[in-house]
Amino acid sequence: MKRTNRTPAKSSDAKVVKSSETIFNEVFPEDYNYQSGFGNEFATEDPRCPGALPPRGQNNPQRCAYGLYAEQLSGTAFTAPRESNERVWLYRIRPSAVHQPFKPIQSGPTNFTADFNAEPPNPNQLRWLPFVVPSLDERRLDFVESLATLCGAGDPKTRYGAAIHVYACNASMKDRAMYNSDGDFLLVPQQGELLITTEMGKLQVRPREICVIQQGIRFSVEVTGPSRGYILEVWGNHFVLPGLGPIGANGLANPRDFLTPVAWYEDRDLSAESAGYEIISKYQGALFVAKQHHSPFDVVAWHGNYAPYKYDLANFVVVNSVSVDHMDPSIFTVLTCPGAKAGTALCDFVIFPPRWGVAEKTFRPPYYHRNCMSEFMGLIYGNYEAKEEGFLPGGATLHSMMTPHGPDADCFEKASTAELAPQRVAAGTMSFMFESSLSLAVTAWANRICQRLDANYYKCWQGLKKNFTGPKTASSGGK
């Protein structure tokens, strides 16, 4: 039975802690209600207030049903082409404008930044050990308080760039919501489920699922235990599904498998004497907080195509070579945030899901390469085929522009001599890559403060032997 949208999932019935192949095939128990389809024009009312949406034909009735206010949230310029125009109409108890002035946050995260010019450049291969989630006895940290930035490039002010953050928290956000004035968040939970309340309704996001919360949308995160994950933030564009070209009309992440919440509201007024409700705005890379005396989750009905969504990576339909050769990882693109140059992403979100490897006469793991894009990788569970050791769930790697990388010595030895039978690849694992056309700069937190940078990473390639057999000699029949 579906849970109503008023009853959050209990931690016990939805926890995903398995690490074997079963995790990939397991169907998650149903959580909240959702509407399905990527980028649809949705229309939804909380069932407690039927008729809360204006009758078709207009967005701004002189008086809205139930005494609601109409408010538009624009995700693109008013004049953006119709095919990429995104906006939502919210019918809410109070307009969002009802809040006290914003002030710089006092007790915010200290390593959350949009300054990518503070550290000297570093072209090395980088690997981080799993980021640490503090225990509750040590320090109570909610999602916002735990945000820390690893790398990024660009500037939210000029509306072009991206940042990669991690969260590692152990407590729920209480009477506080956040919104990002700078761009969109793509959340990749690695440990612990997230119960996310948004202005458009509720989402439950478990490791193996991902979620996008676009610019401006207020959200609050509840956790049920230690919780860790990766965040890709993009400035200047929204995520879309990649074009399929000759693949045809179906495959990779199918639009139907993206789930958007149904309307849910709370009519919650806090007394003037109470601490009130905190609205945190990330604005030009800094955090600000404003007080108000009511819950921001007061949207009774909404319609439009600008709304958060989640996607279960287990639904990804893998397409690959069935003859020879290792294909470029763009075949595994789930979502792409287009950049200024045609066909070149500001940042792609790519996964390496369980699949069959069948290529003949082929060195099957990733090839050795140098890339004009930046490659940030994270591991949700299991291990990664090109590096079975050292790259751990909750950790990360960064292979910057033109930085050479590829399989470690162990992987090369095994794959060069392996029998090429059909083989299950990446069974029981889920790794991903944020691949960006930006040259990502690493923060002081990532370099030193987090104390997770693994100085030994470069060693994984040092054991690669010289196998060159030399030119053919005359006596052996060569020229």
Ligand SMILES: O=C(O)Cc1cc(O)ccc1O
């Ligand atoms: O470097 C990596 O591990 C990611 C990657 C995987 C792949 O299959 C091909 C190219 C590539 O960059």
Ligand SMILES: [Fe+2]
């Ligand atoms: Fe790579």
